[in-house]
Amino acid sequence: MECTRCVPRKPWDIPFVAEPREVPALRRIMRLHLGLWGLCEVSEAAQLCVTELVSNVITHVGSGTPATLAVSMNGTHLRIEVHDPDARALPTLVQAAADSEGGRGMALVDAVADRWGVLLHPDRKVTWCELSTQLSSSDGHSGGTRVARAGAMLGFYGMAQSSRATAPSMLSVAVAEEVAIDVIADLLHWLQAHGRDVDEALDRAQMHFETELGTGGE
Numbered sequence: 001m002e003c004t005r006c007v008p009r010k011p012w013d014i015p016f017v018a019e020p021r022e023v024p025a026l027r028r029i030m031r032l033h034l035g036l037w038g039l040c041e042v043s044e045a046a047q048l049c050v051t052e053l054v055s056n057v058i059t060h061v062g063s064g065t066p067a068t069l070a071v072s073m074n075g076t077h078l079r080i081e082v083h084d085p086d087a088r089a090l091p092t093l094v095q096a097a098a099d100s101e102g103g104r105g106m107a108l109v110d111a112v113a114d115r116w117g118v119l120l121h122p123d124r125k126v127t128w129c130e131l132s133t134q135l136s137s138s139d140g141h142s143g144g145t146r147v148a149r150a151g152a153m154l155g156f157y158g159m160a161q162s163s164r165a166t167a168p169s170m171l172s173v174a175v176a177e178e179v180a181i182d183v184i185a186d187l188l189h190w191l192q193a194h195g196r197d198v199d200e201a202l203d204r205a206q207m208h209f210e211t212e213l214g215t216g217g218e
Helices: 022-036 040-060 105-112 145-161 173-193 198-215
Strands: 012-018 065-074 077-084 115-121 124-132
Touching: 012 022, 012 040, 022 040, 022 065, 040 065, 040 077, 040 105, 040 124, 105 115, 173 198
Parallel strands: none
Antiparallel strands: 012 065, 065 077, 077 124, 115 124
């Protein structure tokens, strides 16, 4: 499959010490990774889940506990795991009062995640949750039909530019960016050759892009 049509999302993990000061850094790491994965739509929910899962370890296992944050794709769902060494302190879903300052962590996770659970191992437990990404595949693009069409077009365009006309061109994102610029330039030449105003066309395209970006439309 051409790389213009997919986004590699390799599993990653990071060890940390379960302390309140670590939470902002873990949220920032999650936000940056999801940006690279093209999953900004679930970034806020994912950061909330990280906050609550880590806070659960701090509260019920103990501040200073060595733990690990692991993130991967499970099909089209984003999977977030927090590993800690205490298999006895199990998270529970409780109905906290509206004015309660505690006890709502897993209720918040339950509210934003599609599913969550706990895996017990002899030396640790894994508290996990999964968020729907609305992707068509685990390495698919977000952004709807326009992004899908653009990826397909860049793949064909790259193949046409390649000297190996018998084999599809495997485009990296960096190479695809250059191909995309060539596509835009060629389209501007086509418009100019047909007597159209290229600046007006660029302005209209920018307006369409910004409008659809703001409304979430495809």
